[in-house]
Amino acid sequence: MADKKKEFWRWREYNWRDESKDWKSADVITAGVDVGSVSSQAVIMLDGELFAYSNMRTGSDSPDSARKAMSWAMEDTGMTLDDVHYTVGTGYGRVNVPFADRAITEIACHARGGNTMYGPTVRTILDMGGQDCKAIHCDDRGKVSNFLMNDKCAAGTGRGMEVFADLLAVSIEDVGDLSLDVDEEPPPVSSTCVVFAKSEATSLLRNGWSTNRVLAAYCSAMASRVVSLLERIGVEKDFAITGGIAKNRGVVERLERELGLTSLKSKYDTQIAGALGAALFAKALEEKKRAKAV
């Protein structure tokens, strides 16, 4: 029987650093901090190259979450906030990044970050975040040309997936793989609302459905939900998915199947797109500042 105390939605927090780089020899050190409604990321770049980042859950206090994410990214580097030349805050809590020199919207940062992560051919970026879902069109320089967003409803967001992981007692990281481990694809869960989808899932389980089959039905419902958002704005190639759900194969593969398109893959962590874009903006702003000072 499932352990009642275990919180299955809790995804792993982590930090990463490129050990081969020495920040002391860098000319421009910039940071991007993305404080989202569910997760926060801090990215540190040395002369426009990724050096370190962290990814953690946002707490109830945004400034505190921003500080924690940043100090975790700097962990063991000997670097302090004073060593960073320019910091840009982004995300839902962007105005609450106390040490930021500037705040830039997450839409702009995602397009900018996506451009670097997936290359200049990317035209449509789907960001599947914790509490919202955005479809962004951008040009070859990562400039936004159009976007569409759902932030009103948990259907199609990471939060919705967390609720399901908890309900079915499956670790959120395993949801995608398990959902693909079914003999045949079940019909998608019919309720849009996550609360109602939960009751629907409970009765499916009672009707003898396996956990994997219910997960498949939910991932497929989420994929169709997002496809209908994408269809409103149109999908121009190349296409890429960022955010936490981009790590869920169950949603990504079903989404690709429904769109008849494969999404670009990247060596970067899909959850840092916003913070990476913010750090890139920070670099451009720092260089502009320096040029002015001369």
Next chain:
Amino acid sequence: MITSGIDIGAKFVKVLILKDDEVLCRVQERTGFDPSAAAKRAFAAALSQTGLKEEDIESVYATGAGRKKAPHVHDSITDVGAAAKGIAYLQPSVRTVIDVGGEEGRAVKVSAAGKVEDFAINEQCAAGAGSFTEAIARALEVPLEEFGRLSLQSSATIPMNAQCAVFAESEVVSLVHAKTPKADIARAVHDAIASRIISMVRRVGINNDVALIGGVAFNPGFVDALSRGMETEVVVVEHPDYVGALGAALAARERSK
């Protein structure tokens, strides 16, 4: 003449037996996973309470989301139709009926004769239904009965996400962490659900008198939030959760006449 109405809702099955203008009994059972079985049980309980046999009842009508699953009924009537009939019988001055059930919300514009003139329904989203309050009460670890009363103790206005029950739940968790008094949170939640429901009611128009029916009518915090939001006194009839079943029993009576 004796007739009966069975209202099969998302959370509860309600059975009412009507003899002329007297309600002989009201019985409710949890709907659970088998609505037909729950309806059967509730109907059997109603018969044994009144000492009646099935053949004593001239006609049985079903209503509610699960009305198609009702066993042995003569016919059925929609939730909207039953709500209008029931309220016109109890309180003919009512022009707007707001019916908030476990998983649905409805607003009905009704004539004095109990005729439906217009209606609006939300069945897509929990933010405008009773399960929203349930979820939040659970998150706050407050019994549902106390939750409504608790909100009356507060006069603070905390803005809350009124769009999505799932997001609201995360917001409540943050408020709890920030040590916001439970009474203030309870009020914010009721205001949020009320605002969501009022925007649905506006689609049919707010015409006095306004009545609230369904299980949520037992929640004084919600009634208060709704009255404040619409700037009009909201009427709550006795047994607000049986108005649909009463409407069905009345429909059964009309058909048999």
